[in-house]
Amino acid sequence: xxxxxxxxxxxxxxxxxxxxxxxxxxxxxxxxxxxxxxxxxxxxxxxxxxxxxxxxxxxxxxxxxxxxxxxxxxxxxxxxxxxxxxxxxxxxxxxxxxxxxxxxxxxxxxxxxxxxxxxxxxxxxxxxxxxxxxxxxxxxxxxxxxxxxxxxxxxxxxxxxxxxxxxxxxxxxxxxxxxxxxxxxxxxxxxxxxxxxxxxxxxxxxxxxxxxxxxxxxxxxxxxxxxxxxxxxxxxxxxxxxxxxxxxxxxxxxxxxxxxxxxxxxxxxxxxxxxxxxxxxxxxxxxxxxxxxxxxxxxxxxxxxxxxxxxxxxxxxxxxxxxxxxxxxxxxxxxxxxxxxxxxxxxxxxxxxxxxxxxxxxxxxxxxxxxxxxxxxxxxxxxxxxxxxxxxxxxxxxxxxxxxxxxxxxxxxxxxxxxxxxxxxxxxxxxxxxxxxxxxxxxxxxxxxxxxxxxx
Numbered sequence: 001x002x003x004x005x006x007x008x009x010x011x012x013x014x015x016x017x018x019x020x021x022x023x024x025x026x027x028x029x030x031x032x033x034x035x036x037x038x039x040x041x042x043x044x045x046x047x048x049x050x051x052x053x054x055x056x057x058x059x060x061x062x063x064x065x066x067x068x069x070x071x072x073x074x075x076x077x078x079x080x081x082x083x084x085x086x087x088x089x090x091x092x093x094x095x096x097x098x099x100x101x102x103x104x105x106x107x108x109x110x111x112x113x114x115x116x117x118x119x120x121x122x123x124x125x126x127x128x129x130x131x132x133x134x135x136x137x138x139x140x141x142x143x144x145x146x147x148x149x150x151x152x153x154x155x156x157x158x159x160x161x162x163x164x165x166x167x168x169x170x171x172x173x174x175x176x177x178x179x180x181x182x183x184x185x186x187x188x189x190x191x192x193x194x195x196x197x198x199x200x201x202x203x204x205x206x207x208x209x210x211x212x213x214x215x216x217x218x219x220x221x222x223x224x225x226x227x228x229x230x231x232x233x234x235x236x237x238x239x240x241x242x243x244x245x246x247x248x249x250x251x252x253x254x255x256x257x258x259x260x261x262x263x264x265x266x267x268x269x270x271x272x273x274x275x276x277x278x279x280x281x282x283x284x285x286x287x288x289x290x291x292x293x294x295x296x297x298x299x300x301x302x303x304x305x306x307x308x309x310x311x312x313x314x315x316x317x318x319x320x321x322x323x324x325x326x327x328x329x330x331x332x333x334x335x336x337x338x339x340x341x342x343x344x345x346x347x348x349x350x351x352x353x354x355x356x357x358x359x360x361x362x363x364x365x366x367x368x369x370x371x372x373x374x375x376x377x378x379x380x381x382x383x384x385x386x387x388x389x390x391x392x393x394x395x396x397x398x399x400x401x402x403x404x405x406x407x408x409x410x411x412x413x414x415x416x417x418x419x420x421x422x423x424x425x426x427x428x429x430x431x432x433x434x435x436x437x438x439x440x441x442x443x444x445x446x447x448x449x450x451x452x453x454x455x456x
Contacts, residue, residue: 001080001368003333004033008079009146010072010133011086012038013045016307019052020085023060023319024327030335031327032062039068046070051396052311059316072133076140081330084133085149088125090444091297097438098122099294105431106277106306107422110265111293113151114203115393117419121414121435123155123397125442130156134164145333145370147172147326153202153344154390161346161396170371171344171359173202174323176261181323182246183210183259186235187225196221197363198212199351199376201394202344203262204270204387205361206379210259227254248274256382261361265292270390272421279300329366336368345373353378358391389417404446409436 007025012018013304018038025031037055039076040046050068057064069075075083088094098118112118130150137144150156176198178418181306184191189212197209210226211219217312229254230234236246248264252271260267268274268288275288278284279403283290325341332339340363350373354360365372392415400408413419423431433450440448 005031005080005330005334006035006037006078007081007083007330008037008039010073010075010082010084011040011150012049012068013040013042013053014085014087014412015045015049015311016304017085019047019056020322020324021085021318022053023056024058024322024324025330026060026062026064027319027321028327028331031331032060032064034064035078036064036066037069037075037079038066039072041070043070048308048311052317055311055314055317058320059319061076062316073136073140076136076144079137079141079144080334081147081403082133082141082144083136083147083149083326084130086129087150088122088129089439091294091301091409094122094125094439094442095297096293097435099436101438102431104434105423105427106287107419107431108275108290108291109418110269110275110289110291112269114266115270115390115418116154116416117413117431117435119152119155119318120393120397120409121439121443123152123159124401124409124444124447125439126150126152127156127159127398127401128444130160131163134160134167137167142166144168145170145329147329148344149324149326150172152357152394154394155397156384157202157344158346158357158394159401161359162398162402165346168370169345170341171361172325172329172341172363173200173262173344173361174325175360176205176342177323177325179259179261179263180207180210182236183222183226184409186229187212187222189222194222198261198342199360199362199379199382200261200387201354201359201390202361203266205342206256206258206383207261207382208258208376208379213242223253223257223259226250226259230254238362246338247286249290251286256380256386258380258383265289269418270416271386275418275422277422329371332366333368334368338365338367340364341366341371343371343373345371346404348373350374350378351376353381353384355391355395358394389415400447401444404444406436406447409447 048231053066148171193213195211232248232355246264328339343364363374
């Protein structure tokens, strides 16, 4: 493409994340003159983000321009790329509700933004707003590519694909490349010497191959080294988050033969094995960080108060390359220079052992033709079986949204592996009732209120 790309950022009040994405974009020569449109409903956060974006452009000496909008359609006018990053309901009240109400029933969680009752409720709050963005894109900039960074990623990606199949979208996460970096660190191997192939669904993809390049150009399978290091107590090494030493994923490696791409704190609540009433020994043994997401939110809010003032007063802002895929995608589409990313897309037969309409996370080739998912074939049967337990919840949540049938909200909660391992049917029904009441206007109208009617 010629000219300068317009990149619209919906949810630009997520200033730190916006800084990473825009900083990556402006470090690429072909994108240095990009037109940046920042949109948010919070004027204060929008102003803070605009200050940061303009200082990024100044620090890097680029000709990029930055505009701000509170009107979504105006922000989308002329956009080539639309980056979406927001949290409906925020930490307070919605995240707090997603944790505190389940606790009354004895259901404890770690992150609760992707699966489980927390993930279901977040999906019900989030998807209608993503659909509104899709409607505006189709009306204003139908050829734009949506780079979607919102959780619950798989539910969102699937719901967009079901209702707006012509939208050019990809769901993006940093778990694949981030975990590969962690494992290279655990093995004391430079990351650039690692080669891997991953496939599955968001937060439950697995490295089908994880190898180290040898001096003669061949590659050596690193799985035996990872298992040996774990059994000898040499791995996992202390990571970025001391509350979660990563033992869950290493333990699952020894059981499944493959390493999962998302963190132990996430994976602990995607399965029925690790968080159990009366089994505090499991919590301690595997270092399960209960209530981890609320803790992070509190820390981030406190940290942002200092950061916001630093950004406001600083003449220049330090710019580093992040591990997000957004700038690579934009650069490849705009220039035609090919790249490979891991993206969440409608499966459509890429992974033949998973439903065709699920949201699969696979390697994608990106060039001037857009984002092209690659073929994987069947996954190992044990991985397929475990992934399907998560897809069940995602499918039923999307079905509830598509049909506006409240029954399927309850069905989704029933099928959740962790919830079903802890609660009986009456408890699950009552918990969903209470969550729907507690969230109130944050939910679509058809989903609100208490309805204690058993499924026929």
